[in-house]
Amino acid sequence: MHDVSHRQAEARLRLLGPNGAPAANQPVRIDQVSHRFLFGCGAFDALPLANMPDGPRKEKLQKRMEKWLALFNYGTLPFYWGQYEPVEGKPAEKETMAAARWLTSRGVRVKGHPLCWHTVCANWLMKYSNEEILRRQLERIRREVTAYKGVIDMWDVINEVVIMPVFDKYDNAITRICKEKGRIKLVREVFAAARESNPDAVLLINDFNTTASYEILVEGLLEAGVPIDAIGIQSHQHQGYWGLEKLNDVLERFSRFGVPIHFTENTLVSGDLMPAHIVDLNDWQVPAWPTTPEGEARQAREMTEMYETLFSHPLVEAVTTWDFIDGGWLRAPSGFVRADDTEKPSYQALKSLIHGRWETHAQAVTDENGFLTFKGFKGGYTLSCGAAKVSFDLSADGEKALVLTE
């Protein structure tokens, strides 16, 4: 049912001893140590963790992040302009860089989110003319993308463009310029600024709108030559799981461009559902939103079905669940761990996929010429043979010679 063969590759390995002679008839152990697929989660906790003094608070956060690291290889860090640079000219670069390095030094790939958005935007921008707002927006993109190059090479360049020019909850600088320039012209400029600052970066557009509007926008942008590396799709499901029908429909409609798809902000709650009549999720403010045993079982079930579906789709490259711990955005029970840091069934369920069913561990014996063939999930591997160990990367079918060293 879930064909994941495109996630795997078959390698013909030839093992050589330190002297270059084939390691014939040797028993070996092959262990996958990393995934090529991006299993992601919001990593906002890395920001306080990397910047706070030692002490019990830090220890607590550290323990939580250990659980995070045991599951994920990919994290989203916040770059909301209004929080990143609350006072003009004083960006939180030092703190954010520390968080990014904390993650990358632990093998985590990092994405910055977002470089342009009408929400959580810097209020001080509003004193400028539209021309000046745009100039500063592009400068801000160049500044961040350049500063983090080599540490963060993946960006949500622009967020929620479908609603951007008609967003009417409050006045803000970005809606102003999007309304004046139009969606396509603005997206083209912000992407150009990001691309010029880091030609090798992976650049995303991201939206919660999954209707024909977003589809047609993406088509217009691609036709206009905007270099979109991946289409970001939000799937906050506080009002209930989309289900396979909607999920497959979204996948089908957005895959026709042949551009990689990232599920960037996934949420499934393990408590009561938000009523269906709420249009803007931010309008649902509750004092408490508890997790329940039935909700947790449901969340684990739905999470499993979603990840299985997304992992088996050839164009999906990344799935990021938004909250690691309950009580984050909207106080929702949307985490893999509860507010007390204990693991929910969804944590176990995802672990049994990422580090169980979809991770390769094998034993084999080389033939008389030192050859062995094995098939595994794409990613990083170690091969052990006696006391010798060698690392290699499995990204496509092919032959590889590995030299064993102690």
Added chain:
Amino acid sequence: MHDVSHRQAEARLRLLGPNGAPAANQPVRIDQVSHRFLFGCGAFDALPLANMPDGPRKEKLQKRMEKWLALFNYGTLPFYWGQYEPVEGKPAEKETMAAARWLTSRGVRVKGHPLCWHTVCANWLMKYSNEEILRRQLERIRREVTAYKGVIDMWDVINEVVIMPVFDKYDNAITRICKEKGRIKLVREVFAAARESNPDAVLLINDFNTTASYEILVEGLLEAGVPIDAIGIQSHQHQGYWGLEKLNDVLERFSRFGVPIHFTENTLVSGDLMPAHIVDLNDWQVPAWPTTPEGEARQAREMTEMYETLFSHPLVEAVTTWDFIDGGWLRAPSGFVRADDTEKPSYQALKSLIHGRWETHAQAVTDENGFLTFKGFKGGYTLSCGAAKVSFDLSADGEKALVLTE
């Protein structure tokens, strides 16, 4: 409230006698005889009328079209491929050309509708490959636009593109190619074929979808350089009048491109409203749909408010009401005349606008140098002075010399 000053122009006229001398101190009468604004209506009846033998049926149709001509200066003729060319290679060119000439010889500007659409499409197309369907679609466009050049210089080039690639009521040739090529590439090709065949034609895109999807599609097309001369907006209101709020919202959203707007298919019924839960209007099939006195009063009121609003908007150049007589599409009481050809209040209401409030008739006296100044609605005029008469066109502020001849 309804500023229509942009529909008017002020002319300083100088009247000269046949000998070239100023016609000083002459009383004159100025009568507007035609409108620059396109007051349109479906003119499908011209097709049988122009092609049927004399007799009582023709007389009846002729009488109806006289009422039509007393109101409108602009008519839509059908070019649905499946009806225009039901058998491959046998297009109804002779009959349709006769209808078009019947209208143009009576001062009516004609639009052809549509050149590409997934509905009422030729079934015989489906036996071809997608490549061949597209080739024949473009050839069809070149054939029609070339053949009617000088008679029909305005075309709905493509109809309902937002739903086109995902239309799933039945298989058809056009959905197939739109799905394969994508919306923007298909629209670009059909517009290019139309433009190359008649560089001076007015080319429209047309849709019933008035959401952000259509807006974003238009933006994508304009950014891709598609030469859209006017944005066509359908406003079939079988389920009830949009009201000023929606009407103004649509006008505001679609006017940001600075491209002329045509209301191409307007409907307001004078009977019961279609239930709100119907999504595709074609799904509402009733044996009879009577007009009622209250409905007729309401229709006249709504028609007046709509036309006042649209006529006062600077970018609107044309308003076409779809049905002239009740019982047409969906059997709806959507006409200006009832099924027995008697005029409804909406007919009178529209007449009092088009040929009353928005039509200029004036009297004046030239000064000692033969000058007079007058302000009138843009369009064609006659000026009479004694037995002398002269025609002129008022399209912009300025000075004009007119030579009186008997």
